[in-house]
Structures are given as C-alpha cells and as structure tokens.
Amino acid sequence: MFEFQVIINGLLLGGLYALMAIGMSLIWGVTNVINLAHGALIMLGAYTTFWLFKLLNIDPFVSLAISFTTLFVFGFLVQKYIINFVIRAKMFITLLLTFGLDILITNVAQTAWTSNFRQTSPAYSANGFSFGFITVPYVRLSAFIISIILVFALYIFLKKTKTGQAIRAVSQDIDAARLMGINVAKTFALTFAIGSGLAGVAGSMIGVLMPITPQMGGIFTLKSFVVALVGGLGTIFGPLVGGLFLGLAETLGSFHLGAKYADIIVFGILVLTLIVKPTGILGKNDE
C-alpha cells in the first residue's frame, strides 16, 4: 500500500521537475546555452508570487501569468544585452557567463530580500483529497497538470505559429535561418524569454510547496539539467519523460535506501546518462 503512495508522490514530484526543466530544455536546445542561472530565474518567479500574495493578496494561481510576464521581460533583456554578445565564443565562456549571472542575481536578491525563509501559503496549500490509503495534495496535482498543459502548449506554439517555426529553424541552422530572413538575435532573445517565463511559472508553484530563499536556485539548476538531459535534448516531450523518470527514481530510491541517498541517485543518473546515452531517453542515437 505504501508503495502506491510512494509511486503517486514520485509522479507528482516528477510533474514539478518537468515544469522546472521545460524552460532550460528549450533554451539549451535552441541557443545551445546551458543556462546555469536557470535556478535563479525560478527563485525570482517564486519571490514574484510570494510578494504579490503577501502584499496584494493575489492568489498564486492568478499570479502565474504575472510571474511568467515578469520573467519573460527579464529573460529577453538578459539574452539581448548580455548573452547574445558571447553566444559564439567557446562553449565554456557561456557556461561561465551564466554562472556569473546566477551569482549576481542571487546576491542582489539576498541584499534586497535577506536570506530569511519565506513561503507562499494560501489557505488551501496543505489540502488534498484521498481515496483509500492514498493522499493527493491539490497544489502538487495542479503543478503536475500545469506542466502537462505547458508542454502541449509549447508543442503547438513551436509547430503552428510563425515565431515558433522561426525558433525551430534557428535551432537547426543559424546561417540558413538568417538567409531565410529570420532575425537570429531577436529569435534567441525570444527563446530565452519564453524559457525564463516558464522558469518563473515553475518558481511560482515551488514557492507554494517549499520554503523560498535567495539560495534555493542552485539545486534546481542541476535538477532541471538532469531532467532535460535524461529526457532527451532538443525534444519537446523530453522534460516530461525525464521529469517523471527522475521523480520516480528519486522517490522510490529514498523510500527503499534512505533519504540521504536521494542526491547520490540524482547525480548518479546524471553521470550514467552522460556516459551511456548522452542523447537521453527520447533522443536519437546518432549525434
């Protein structure tokens, strides 16, 4: 019976992981930048929702849209005025740059909001429903559903809209896309903006589920990376598959081996994937 609850918990955690990783996977797949400031963007999303709830009493689910928009604009500016300048430098320069941005954003947040633990806590945050032995918390279930909706929305956006097609074109071949009249710099900025916006949404949900601090981002960056990689880079449904896989592996692993092995399991999966099949579960085998 416990086993069932553990699997449900794992799937719900997986939904949250998927939500975190959609943005990172999109940015990585299109611009070839591994955004090490991704966790910091999630953190900014969490604080946006927290302050809107605390100061204006706006419900976290309503402020998802505000959080998305805020981070969208922020991400657009970051890519346009910072990352676009080095995007063709050696790959580790972009890694270094985003790590610098991560430290910078974290420190600004820490100076502005202190390191105190905070949490967005609407009245229903601890509620859930149960059938038999199994309990399902509402907020986690919502995060799960939202991440599925967002993955499909992103799929439709990338396949059907003109901007989406431009993004896919740039991700395949920058020079060819430019010859077709696509503004590459702007497309990169838009991609990063969408990725940041999605990170903001993830942050809003996370802020309801766990404590918020300026330093919370680091672990989310790494987990988003693992999810994006395990699921399959450059695939739209990769984050969903990777998220559910990692969520289940982590929950089942800590249930059977002990909670202190959770990190070892996550990073073990990371290193094994890199060595055995760097293209991930959904990725094609040829490079």
Add this chain to the structure above:
Amino acid sequence: MNKASEFIILGIITVVVAIAPVMPVIHISAFITRFLIGVMIYAIMAEGWNVIGGYTGYPSFGNVVFFGLGAYVTALSMIDFHIGFLISLILAAFAGALFAVIIGIPVLRLKGHYFAIATLGIGEIMMAITLNVPFTGEGVGLSLPIASSSLLFYYTSLIALAAFIIFLKLILSGRLGYGIIAVREDEDAARMMGINTVIVKIKAFAISGFFTAIAGGIYAYWSTFIDPPTVYDPIISVKMIIMAVFGGAGTILGPVVGAFIIMFLSDFLSTHFTLLHTFFFGGLIVLTAIFLPKGLIDLFSQKKIGWNYFIKNIKKYRV
C-alpha cells in the same frame, strides 16, 4: 608578445622570485602572509584547471573534487594514521592523480557541455558520498591538529606552486605538451597524426588532479577544519576557472596573475566596500566573459591597447 611587455613581465618575475622566499622573514604582517598563502593555494588550483581546461580544452566544472579529495586524504592520514604533513600531502597528490585517471577514463570521452556538466555532477556525488560514509566524519567534518607556525604553509605552497610552474614549463616544451595542445586545436586531426589522444587527455587530467589535491591538502591543515560543503563547494571550481580565464587560460603565468589580482580585489572590497563585494564575483565573471575572454595576458600582449580591442572581441562572438 612585444619586446617591452616581455621585458616588464620578466622583470616582475625576477623580483617575485627574489622576494617571495624571504617575504615572511623580513617581517610583514601576519595578515599579508595569510593573504599570500591564500593566493598561492588558489594559484595552484587555477593552474591545475588551466592544464585540463586551458591547454587541453576540456573545461572541467568539477575540479573542486580533487581539492576536496586532497583535503580529506591529508586530514585522514594525519588524524587516523599519524603520518606527517608532508608525506600526507604526497599521498594526497597521488590520490588526486589516481582519481583523475579513474574518472577520466569514462568522462574524458565526453565533449563540450557534456564533459563540463559530468565533472560538475561528479563533484556533487563526491560531496554526497563523503557526507554519508562513516570514516570521513560524515557531515560533522574533521578537525586537524594545529600547526606551530604559518610559515610552514607559506613555504609548502610556494614550493608547490614553483614546482608546478617549472614542471608545466618542461612538459609543454616536450612531447606531451605538443600532444596536449594538438588535442585542444583539433582532436581528430591529432589522432590521425598518431597521437594517442586518450592517454594524452588522461595524463593532463592526472597532472591537474595531482596539484589540485596538493592545494586541498595544504588548505586542510592550514584551516584546521574541513567539512564536505566547504571543500566540495562548486563555487571553488568556478573560482579556479575565473582566475585562469581572467589572467589568461592557456598561458603559464595567466592563472597565477589572475589568482593574485582577483584575491586582492576580493580582499580589498570585502574590507572597504562590503556591499560592492557582494556583487564582485558575479559581476567580474560577467564582465570577463564579455570583454576579456582571452584574459589579461592577451590584452597586455597587444601592440596597442585601446577600446578597439574590446569592441573587436564583442563583434567576433555576438550574433
């Protein structure tokens, strides 16, 4: 590099080499000795990163793993086996090199992003393992005996750094050095020319691990206390990288210069401008990545230094 700047650099080196050994003896404050020990430990690490990241072109984001390993091997051999500091340090160095070979065999097959993140992951795994195995003191950490004088650390780190630089200089003018640089420039071509690229990469990684572990060992005894979150902190990896890149990755002296300048600025800001210091590392990394991707050494070896240099750098890499 032009004549004048070469002359200046040679002059500075001569002065440093002449003064460094007698620095602590001709008094100077304990504060400066402490500062210089920190600089040298970081210079060893930045140089260690430089071997694999700068020369071989494999940017490790987890070199802190050797630092942490060196710190723990030194600490355990001193505490549990009562082995002297210097012998422990040598043990740590070989442990670092051995570990580099073990993880290098699978990881050095990866390229670019994948290599960078795999090393980052290995650093995190080592931290998690150290937190969970009983003989490392788990999360509590380890306390080392207190050394009688800080001069010990000054001279050990000075000798280690000097030995590293001389060793690197010798390596680079030999067969291995050419192999390393060939791998960086074009690995496939290097293999075609008959270079055993796997062995070359593993050797470079082992050198990196060997010296970085020494830095960890010196740090452990110097600080007298270590625990996993401190010695496996991924920020340390990033500090090594930024020091090497800021000074000039792929040059022998760049990382040393970078370590000195960054440590100095960091120290200066933290005492005089606390708020500014908060933004120092993040800001420095961003500015370096955009304006100085080739480092200070490259800037000073230009015939003419002006705005054009920075504008050219940006134009080259932007979209």
